[in-house]
Amino acid sequence: MMASKVLIQKRLASAAAAHSTGLSSAVETKVSKLPNGLTVASVEANGPVSSLVLAYRAGSRYQQPDEAGLVHHLRNNVGKDSANYFGVKLLWQIGSVGGNVVATHGKDVLAVQTNVLRDNSAIAVSILGELAKPALKPWDVLDANTTLASDLQYQQPFEQVVDLVQRAAYRNGSLATPVNAQPHELGKVTFKQLEAFSNSRLVSGEAVLLGVNVEHSDLLGYAQAQTAVGEGRGKEAAPSPYIGGDIRVAGPSSLAHVVIAGEGAGLKDVKAVAVQKVLAALVGQTSEVKFSASAGSGVVGAAVQKAANQRPVGISAVDVNHAETGLAGVYIVVEGQYAEPTVRAAFDGLKQVSSGVDGAVLEAAKSNAKVNALLSLDNTADLAFESAAEALAHGGVTSPLELAEEIGKVSAEDVKKAAERIVKKPSVAAFGRVNQVPFVDQL
Structure with a gap:
């Protein structure tokens, strides 16, 4: 699984059955904007399961320094009472029609999603x-505060190291703000702080209502009639330029979880996003075969596998897109004592990509990236969230078919430049057994 797919943190508010739809030959996207600023968007693939998202520009980057962990606290209040209904009644009603509810937050977005027939x-x-x-x-x-500690206990090392690399990459910028509350912040956010943040960020001018496999007119009709989301517009996020650096945290594991990344594409630039998808395919992704000992496919994956000399190692591309910037690179998992040669091999593989790849390798990577883009139609929940994030970033939605077309236009020079940005100014983050992980200036 690509890194971008699991960067978000989720809390299940209600459980029910919802299955992915098949790939459709025709995909239609529509975007409308209401006078109150609410964006309404749809991705029609004619599937039997609808994925609906109400998302806000209210991720952790919008927190003030004295509000650390606030968005995490706010997310865990989803499923509680609204101003008009008891939370248990809302959850019962959504469950009675076979739906589920998932509250999701990241650096840019806070979203509530449901999937129903x-x-x-x-x-x-x-x-x-x-x-x-x-x-x-x-x-x-x-009551919601009691669930926060459980979230931290169930955090995976991958989630922690990706959060760490963004702290290294963006330093004191808004994108360096941790997604989750830290242990010393649990329960420290007051309901008045939450209320003030909600009133300033959970408003129509900062929101998008997006549906996959739903009639656009139906979404528009509800959006025009709804009264739950108040009118207003929040402040722009503070700039968060890419700087680069090192960060490492020792953890209770014999494994080293390492990310090497550089500045990537923002959602506002669709062409750059397409280039980054091809770069991710060139870097490599973990084998799709369960329990496979393979480090995965790709140029960097092959370099790492060779350096591992049949020792267990895992590798996947890092493909993160925020509104105006992003991260691209590689994620490695290896026994801590073998971290140095493995990390060096991964960085050498990135250098190889930055020097250029031959046509056959590039075309194979583009084909891989196209397949990944089209397969997103088979997981409407992820597609809905990612489309909502894009709509909040630049007001439009790129369908999987349109993204596949953009991928087809990517040139060898485009990929070379994207890889050069990584190797010229990398960031390195490590979690676990980190004593053998090289620093940036040692690569």
Whole structure:
């Protein structure tokens, strides 16, 4: 799985069955903007399951320095009472039509998502608006605080090291703000802070209502009639330029989890995103075969596998896109005592890509990237979230078919320049057994 797919943190508010749809030959995207600033977007692939998202520009980058962990606290209040209904009633109603609810937050976005059979989408979207704006009653906030520690306990090393590399890459910028609350911050956010943040960020001018496999007119009708999301517009996020650097945290593991990354593409630049998808395919991704000992395919994957000399090692591309910037690189998992030669091999592989690749290798990577783009239609939940994030970034939505077309236009020079940005100014983050991981100036 690509890194970009698992960077978000999730809390299940209700469970139900929802399965992915098949690839459709025709995909239509539509975007409308209401006078109150609310963006309404749809991706119609004619599938039987609708994925609906109400997302806000309210990720951790919008927190103030004295609000550390606030968005994590806010996310865990989804499923509680709204201003108009009891939370348990909302969850029961969404469950009664076979839906589930997932609250998601990242650096840029806070979102509430539901997946239901297409015939029930009209009911689900009306409930979604209430769930996405919790009333934040003091007793509900206290109750939600008890779930925060569990979130940290279930964090995977991968999630931690990706958060670390962004702290190294963006330093004191807004994108360096951790996604989750830190242990010393749990329960320290007051309901008044949550209420103030909600009133300033969970507003129509900072929101998008997006549906996959749903009629655009149905979404528009609800958006025009809804009253749950108040009108308003929040402040722009503070700039967060890429700087680069090192960070490492020792953890309770014999494994070293390492990310080498450089500045990547922002969602506002669709062509650059397509280039980064091809670069990710060239870097490599873990084998799709369960329990495979292979380090995966790709130029960098092959270099790492050779250096590992049949020792266990895992590798995957890092492909992260924020609104105006991103990260591209490689994620490695290896026994701590073998970290140095493995990390050096990965960086040498990136250098090889930055020197240029031959046509056959590039075409294979482009084909791989196209397949990955088209297969996103088979997971409407992820597609809905990623499309909502894109709509918030630049007001438009790129369908998987359109992204595949952009990938087809990527040249060898485009990929070379993208790889050069990594090797010229890399960031390195490590978690676990880190004593053998080289620093940036040693690569």
